[in-house]
Amino acid sequence: MFKRSSILILLMVASALASAQTSRHATNPRDAIRKADQDWLRVFAAKDLTKSVDFVIAGGSVLAPNAPIATGHDAISKSFAGFFALPDLKIEWRPNKVEVARSGEMGYSTGAYHMTFKDPSGKTIEDRGKYVTVWKKQRGRWLVAYDIFNSDLSATP
């Protein structure tokens, strides 16, 4: 009898823990934005232009350094295509902070990026910097409203 109830209690605890974990993963909006941030990186690093642009809301903006603001899918598509054309581009970024408004429809991720590509002479150019991405939830999906970044490196190397 003792053994049986112990197993029952263990099962109940395990089930409670599992459900708590499932619900935390499903409902924590910080985790959802963090995941969206890294899902976006995945399609961007893979140079998937359509999927990369689709992460941005209609009318959203990408604010890249040394270029005018790109607003809307057409302008952002051109901006991203320019990036993807960089020879041997490798890029990654990681959020070090994610926050969500209590109302759950707006948030941001911010962190660091690192990228390398080859210049026309074949020399590897390295850049690292920081970014802020403003996210909005539309029809259950987190999408980019604004993305802005800049380099940590000196302007005159």
Place this chain on the structure above:
Amino acid sequence: MFKRSSILILLMVASALASAQTSRHATNPRDAIRKADQDWLRVFAAKDLTKSVDFVIAGGSVLAPNAPIATGHDAISKSFAGFFALPDLKIEWRPNKVEVARSGEMGYSTGAYHMTFKDPSGKTIEDRGKYVTVWKKQRGRWLVAYDIFNSDLSATP
């Protein structure tokens, strides 16, 4: 009698309009962030270091181009002091979009900046670009959580 009731109606309409306008101005959080954005510009353009830094929450960050991230009042103070030391610095910015979460404690402003300063030879250097500022409401006041900007101009002039 007709005249009297007409005046009464006019007074009621005027009063209703006035109260609608007052309440809109007092409670619209977009207007509050827009005002904070421009209040910040005012103390920044005046090179008031203490007031400029006090617009940033404790632990907030300024992400300036070609420099590492500045987090916390000490680091931000150093970063702003560097700006203010630029000879004959003139700066202005204007938000072209302000949004606030429904919960009213988080929002952002984004727009364009323009600045001029003199280089060591006395030549006027001009820069224009764009920014995103993430705002948080703390004890009734809108403060900067993250501020990031970059230039529209080509990196190699």
